[in-house]
Structure formats: structure tokens, C-alpha cells
Amino acid sequence: MNGGGENGRADVPVVAIDGPSGSGKGTVAALVAERLGWALLDSGALYRIVAAVALERNMDLTDGAALAAMAAGLEIRFEDERVRVDGRDLTETIRTEPVSRASSQVAVLIPVREAILDLQRSMRQPPGLVADGRDMGTVVFADAPLKIFLDASTRVRAERRYNQLKNKGLDVNFRALLANLEERDARDRDRAVSPLVPAPDALIIDSTDLTIEEVLEKVLSEVESRQLN
Ligand code: DC
Numbered sequence: 001m002n003g004g005g006e007n008g009r010a011d012v013p014v015v016a017i018d019g020p021s022g023s024g025k026g027t028v029a030a031l032v033a034e035r036l037g038w039a040l041l042d043s044g045a046l047y048r049i050v051a052a053v054a055l056e057r058n059m060d061l062t063d064g065a066a067l068a069a070m071a072a073g074l075e076i077r078f079e080d081e082r083v084r085v086d087g088r089d090l091t092e093t094i095r096t097e098p099v100s101r102a103s104s105q106v107a108v109l110i111p112v113r114e115a116i117l118d119l120q121r122s123m124r125q126p127p128g129l130v131a132d133g134r135d136m137g138t139v140v141f142a143d144a145p146l147k148i149f150l151d152a153s154t155r156v157r158a159e160r161r162y163n164q165l166k167n168k169g170l171d172v173n174f175r176a177l178l179a180n181l182e183e184r185d186a187r188d189r190d191r192a193v194s195p196l197v198p199a200p201d202a203l204i205i206d207s208t209d210l211t212i213e214e215v216l217e218k219v220l221s222e223v224e225s226r227q228l229n
Contacts, residue, residue: 014141
């Protein structure tokens with residue numbers, strides 16, 4: 001997997017934001033990065049890219065070695081909020097339900113996780129990085145000076161996702177969406193490798209009854225109080 005650059009710099013601050021799908025972590029991470037003028041790593045997009053290409057090539061979603069070899073050969077670019085893989089724009093493709101489901105399947109495989117580890121760490125460049133995912137604070141950036149674990153009730157997370165898709169004009173079934181979310185959460189939380197758990201030193205924020213702005217302010221005030229910016 002071609003990200004280029006060195007293997008990250010330990011002296012560069014990282015804000016790690018982990019949590020289940022629909023917790024708002026992607027939106028919050030993007031806003032924090034924008035406010036601080038730092039780079040953004042959407043690590044879930046990497047698992048989604050591997051899954052999308054695997055589905056396209058009819059690959060076995062349990063074959064870790066083959067999937068890792070494929071991942072290592074991809075050229076991935078995040079530019080202007082678009083995702084390009086080997087020169088093709090996959091921005092919309094990676095957000096579809098089949099890809100969401102397949103991404104949590106390929107994410108249980110150690111070789112796949114290892115194949116994208118260096119790429120993730122190479123994004124740690126001055127002045128700082130905001131990284132969101134499931135194992136940013138526990139594995140990938142275990143030394144991050146600020147770790148947030150963003151959670152919310154399953155129902156609220158499903159409602160948020162439903163509204164997002166509706167707003168895009170997509171026809172969605174709430175029950176099916178809730179069932180998929182629960183299935184994916186269980187797989188992400190219960191897997192043996194890098195499961196979705198808060199780091200021992202993470203600040204846990206429950207966003208069930210909070211707006212995005214309220215969560216954003218909480219995170220930014222932690223950045224301030226730790227003098228990271
Ligand atoms: O955050 P997301 O929904 O885009 O993530 C897609 C899948 O990728 C999710 O089901 C779990 C996996 N994932 C992971 O295992 N580790 C990460 N750091 C990020 C995502």
C-alpha cells in the first residue's frame with residue numbers, strides 16, 4: 001500500500017478518536033482537524049477500500065494473505081475529500097452497505113491490519129494528526145497524547161445513519177440498517193485482534209444527547225488544556 005513518506009514522527013501530536021459506527025467520530029474528527037489545521041486520517045476508509053476492491057475482484061473475504069498482498073499493491077490518495085485508488089474515484093463506492101459489511105469482515109484479519117499499519121503511521125506529520133477509527137488509541141497511535149472514545153446508544157447511531165442516507169436521497173429500511181449496525185458492532189467489538197475497546201487512558205464521551213458542536217468543543221478544550229496546539 002503506497003502512502004509514501006517516513007513511518008511517522010513520535011514527537012508529532014495525535015488526537016485519536018475511536019468509537020463505533022454512527023457515534024459521530026468521523027464528523028468530529030474532520031472538524032477538529034479543520035479547526036487545528038492538522039491532517040486527518042479516516043482509518044475506516046482504508047478497510048473500506050480493501051473491502052471494495054476485494055468485492056470487485058471476487059476475492060475470498062477470509063483469505064488474509066491474499067487480501068494483504070492486494071492491499072499492499074494499491075495506490076491510495078485522499079485529495080479534496082475524494083478517495084482515489086489506482087487512479088479511480090471510489091468515494092461513493094466505499095460507503096455502500098455491502099462494502100460496510102465486507103469492511104468489518106476483512107478488518108478481523110491480522111495480515112490485512114498489518115498491511116495498512118505503516119500507511120496509517122506515515123500520516124503522523126507536523127503540525128499534528130487527527131485519526132479516527134477503532135484502534136487509533138489502543139494500537140496504531142498508542143502513545144497519542146489525547147485519546148477520545150466516542151460512544152452513543154445503538155438506536156441514536158442507527159437514526160443518524162438513516163438520516164444521512166435519506167438526505168442523500170437513498171431509499172433505506174431502518175430495521176435492516178439497525179440489524180446491520182448491530183452485526184457490524186458485534187464483530188468489531190468481539191474480534192480477537194484490535195477489538196473496539198476504549199484505551200485505558202481514553203476520555204469517554206457519550207454523544208447520545210450531545211450535538212456535534214458540543215462534542216467538538218469538549219475535544220478542543222482537551223486539546224487546549226493539554227497544550228497540544
Ligand atoms: O469507521 P468505518 O465505519 O468507516 O469503518 C469501517 C470498518 O472498518 C468497521 O466495521 C471496522 C473497521 N475498522 C477497523 O477495524 N479499525 C479501524 N481503525 C477503523 C475501521
